[in-house]
Every structure is written in structure tokens, then in C-alpha cells.
Amino acid sequence: MSEQAFTGTAFYGFLKEHQLMGSRCPQCGAIYAPPRPLCPACPEAEMEWVELSGAGKLASYSVIAIAPTAMLEAGYDRKNPYCSGVVALAEGPRISAQILGVDVAHPQSIQIGASVKVAFIERGEGEAQKTFLAFEVVS
């Protein structure tokens, strides 16, 4: 479905088009997201791109108050914390992402195992504009 190499650049390029893409090993059927260019089980196999459903479940999370520079620039800080987490995708692999639709003022209320769906966050202007992966908790 795409001739692009299985790189982080390609992954974020797809994300810009609001597509969550992984790689699939045609030999053993394993799906990797983030996409891997080499299947550890079948290193000789040629990988292929696969679009993921964007459905998953929250596997872990934290509400982060002390933000790194990039998140400070995005407007987050101690008074405006954000949630990041690990999502187990319906297709199997797990991936890190920002988690939306949660009550960051009450982190205890966030449920591991909650169903999530993919979302996309645009940050930066012009050339520096980039799309980041997020998931939103669906009630």
C-alpha cells in the first residue's frame, strides 16, 4: 500500500494524514507499531505497511506535572498537567501516546483497561508543524 521505508519519518508522515500505520511481516503475520523495518522473528522477510484501526485499551498512564521543554512550549505545566500512557492496540502491539479525554485533576479516576480511540494532535507552525499521536478515552 506504500513504497515508503519503514522509518519514524514515514510513521509521522502518515500521522499527518491522520493515518496510524504499522508494519506487518507477511511471513509470520506479526504486526509492529511503531513500524519495524525488520521482523526479529523473520529477518529475511520484506515488511509491508498496514493501517491500524486506532482502537485499543489503556495499559498504563501518568499525569505529568513537570513537563519537558517541548510540552512546556505546547502550553503544559504544573498548573496544566497532561496525561501520557501506553495503549495496547486492538491489533496487538503497544505504543506510547498522549491520552485525551481524562480528568487530569483526578488521576486516580483514570482507568487502566479503558477503551480508547486514536486522535491526532497538531503542534507547531509552518515547516515545524508536526502531528503527534494521541488516544482519547471513549466512554
Added chain:
Amino acid sequence: MQQRKLGRGVAVVGAGMSKFGAFPGLATRDLFVDAFREMLASVDKGFDAQDIEALYIGNFSSDLFEGQAHVAPIMADWVGLTPRPATRIEDACASSGVALREGIIAIASGLYDIVLVGGIEKMTDLPTARVTDTLATAADVTYEVAAGFTFPGLYASMATAYMAAYDAPVDAFLKVGLKNHENGALNPKAQFGQRIADIMEIRKASAIKKGRPAPTWADEMAFLTDERANPTIAWPMRLYDCSPISDGAAALLLVSEELATRFSAAPLYVVGTGQASDGATHDRPILTGIPAAQRAAQMAYAMAGITPADIDLAEVHDCFTIAEIMASEDLGFFAPGEGWRAAVEGRTARAGDRPINCSGGLKSKGHPVGASGAGQVLEIWKQLRGEAGARQLPGEPRFGLTHNVGGTGQTCAVHIFERR
């Protein structure tokens, strides 16, 4: 797993460290000289430093912290050891645990008889946000840091997975910090030489001095759950769940086993070494433990021919309190899900049946990341030789273990030492 043995035995015959803390105006080389001098003085039967044949120096990121790369030859030069080979080892916070392993391998190979292992880091010159950014480079920048994760955030996410899997309360984490501050208060090299109760008194005195009403807390747990006194860094990890930003250095002298008693009246024999690697945090079969630590521990136990029950004390990588609880399970001291209960019950305190981080751990002693792995060996050195002073364990401990993690477990090095 294939069981491996060293080609020949290796022993630690000297160990020294700088004080850990925040030292404006001191560079890594200055701290390393302190550690080196203390190491020399610790060699019981005397030692000519010129007999050292090679240096292995653990350092995470002097490049970003100090704007100085290529630090191994600088350390060699500053302690008068050029032109000997000097190699920097970078495996994030496990840098000097891995440097130790490389030093052991170098002697075991027969290439050298006498090797200096060091660990160095100088973190406090940068503002907190840039320290946070620098530490985050030890995670997967493309896929974890882009998701907003910081290091406290990554460990905190393992904490939420652990809490959900094992019904662990947040209080269990705070108990680890409380215990490590108790131990660190007895360690003159520790960055925080205060118990939590002492810190509460300091806060009260400070408020009164500024003419403000003195805060009151019913007990230490009330202090630790007060958002103003102990703010959240990355929920559920609060300030006193996190190791500090630190400067420091450590130095270890390794020799081949047959030379050990020539230099030392009480050498520490390296009986087990293990190391493992792993991918990003999200890409592991479990989020409630560290697979690389489990594997490195298995390798070290197999080499030593002992089991977790034989270990008398362990210095584990408590960069965050959840990390100590996971370590106590990954090392086989407690079953998965039982580590938090052991912490709450005081089993990991000095008086418990499983003493962990008698030094104060990274939490209280400080965490100059590249120096931490070698620094852990200092506590084993002192405890096994009966030199730990007020925090000395009773009963002449025989086996000590160090557990040094890089990143969130992309690297782990485990070592086991024996007093004979």
C-alpha cells in the same frame, strides 16, 4: 540460557566516591579526583596507582550536561594515568554498572591484571527543564518522548500498571522513600543527610523564620501526602518518590583474583555478573517489572551458583520508588506483586530480612546518573568489610548485590560480590 563463567576470577580491592550532591564550580574531573583519592586510601596494603593498566569510565551525558564530550581520557589525565587506554561507557543510568562489567571482562580475558573503573556525572549546572530533556534522551525519543513522556512519567506509568495489577496503594511508594531517607541520614556521602522527620522540622523552622505560620503534619505520611510539601512530579510519583539531580563520581580498583590479597586484607570477589538489553517501555511483555533486570539477575545468580535467598544485602536502582519495588521482585527477593507489601511491612529496611539500599539508595544518597552504578558498589564494599559505621548490618554479611538500570530497563547490569 547458557551458563557463562569468567575466564579467571576478579576482585575489588579498592573503592572510593566523592560526596554526592550539588557542587557549583566543580566539574566531573574534580569529583573524579576526590573519588580516586579515596579509592587509593582504601587499598589496605598500599598501591602504586601507576600499576593501573586501563580505565573504564561510565558517563551518561557530559556532552549535554557540561558541554564536554570525550571524558574518559580527561579522567585518565587528571589522575595521572595517561597514556593508558581510557574508554567511556554510555548506557544511560547504567553506564558505570556496565563499565564495571567491562572492567571485569577485561581482567577475566587475561589482557589486564589491574583496571580502574569509574563513574562520573555533573548534572546540576542545567535548569530542571533541560535536565529533564537530557534524561529523556535515554528513552526512545522518536516514540516515547514524542508522546510527552518524561523519565518520571515513564516510571509513573509503570507504577499505575503495577497498582492496577496488584492492588497496590500509593502509600507503598512513599514508604520506600521514607525508608531510604532513614538510611541516607546515616551516610555521610549522601546528598540528603536527613530523615523525612528532619525535613519536616526544617520546613517548620524555615516558615517561622520567614514569619509565616508553621505548617503542621500529624506524621511523616501526612507530610508525604501533602501536595504542597510533596508535590506531584508525574502522578503517582511525587517529589519524594524521585531521586534528585546530582553531581558525583565513584572509583573502583579491580584486580585479578590471584593478586587480590597482595593489595587487600578483605577483598570483594566478583562472583556474578549479568547484563541485558531491551526495547522501549511500551514494547515489553510486562509493564509491572523490568525484563532486562530479571534476565541480568538470572545470569548473575547462575554464574555465582547461588539463589536470591543467599543475598545478604542489595543496592538497587531506586531512581523512583516504584523502581525499588519492581527491583525487589525482578531480583527474586519477592514474588511478583509482593514487593509493595514487603516495603510496607519494613522487610527491606536495615532491620528487615531483606535489606535494600542501606546506603540511602539513589533517592537519598543522590543519583549522578553515570556514577550511580559504581557508587552502589561502595555500599557493598563497606558493608561486607564491616566498615559501614552507623548503618552497618549485623551478622557479617557475605553476599552483596548491585542492580543498575539504564533508562526504564533498556539496559540492566547486576553484580554479585562475596566476602571470603
